[in-house]
Amino acid sequence: MTRLLGITGSLRRASSNTGLLRALEGMAPGHVTVEIATLHGIPLFNEDDETASGKPAAVQALDAKIRAADGIVIACPEYNFSIPGVLKNGTDWLSRGGSPFRWKRVGIVGAGGGQFVGTARSQYHFRQNLQALQAITMPRPEIFVNHNEEKFDADGNLTDEETKRYLAKWLEAFLEWVEKRP
Numbered sequence: 001m002t003r004l005l006g007i008t009g010s011l012r013r014a015s016s017n018t019g020l021l022r023a024l025e026g027m028a029p030g031h032v033t034v035e036i037a038t039l040h041g042i043p044l045f046n047e048d049d050e051t052a053s054g055k056p057a058a059v060q061a062l063d064a065k066i067r068a069a070d071g072i073v074i075a076c077p078e079y080n081f082s083i084p085g086v087l088k089n090g091t092d093w094l095s096r097g098g099s100p101f102r103w104k105r106v107g108i109v110g111a112g113g114g115q116f117v118g119t120a121r122s123q124y125h126f127r128q129n130l131q132a133l134q135a136i137t138m139p140r141p142e143i144f145v146n147h148n149e150e151k152f153d154a155d156g157n158l159t160d161e162e163t164k165r166y167l168a169k170w171l172e173a174f175l176e177w178v179e180k181r182p
């Protein structure tokens with residue numbers, strides 16, 4: 001059994017990035033479980049609060065899920081050519097007192113609006129953060145889903161067949177990265 005944890009960087013109900021994780025869950029082979037976690041309930045990082053009260057419950061719960069997973073998939077939206085604040089804030093909390101990402105195999109996926117880069121700029125910024133978190137991030141293949149307004153339905157479910165086919169290839173490569181540890 002291989003346990004994957006998907007973490008979405010969007011809080012939106014009909015998020016296309018959460019939809020990518022659901023699509024991965026739907027296409028995963030029988031020996032693979034995919035749990036999807038969100039960053040809801042994580043307050044803005046403030047070191048004074050950390051000193052006074054430690055890690056909030058939502059951060060502790062996510063930390064435990066990351067430690068229990070064999071591989072982690074981060075669905076990374078792009079805001080203003082970079083990482084959404086909620087995702088950066090979540091990983092800043094998680095990094096404190098020993099990163100749960102240390103030596104973990106991580107993959108990045110992302111879906112965005114617009115024509116061209118499909119979250120490439122954001123994903124590359126996030127790769128840099130993952131270096132600090134001591135994750136082992138899969139170098140390739142990469143997946144940058146553009147024009148998300150055409151490829152997901154109103155509930156954020158992935159409907160585009162070509163993207164599904166590419167995502168399936170991405171998952172195959174990611175599982176090899178996680179399971180065979182090449």
Ligand SMILES: Cc1cc2nc3c(=O)[nH]c(=O)nc-3n(C[C@H](O)[C@H](O)[C@H](O)COP(=O)(O)O)c2cc1C
Nearest residue numbers: 010012015016017018077078079080081112113114
């Ligand atoms: C504040 C803000 C900034 C954005 N900046 C970008 C951007 O730089 N590049 C891009 O491709 N899309 C940008 N978008 C559009 C997002 O890609 C789009 O809202 C996407 O659906 C968000 O991901 P989600 O569907 O998972 O919530 C931006 C959206 C917001 C709200």
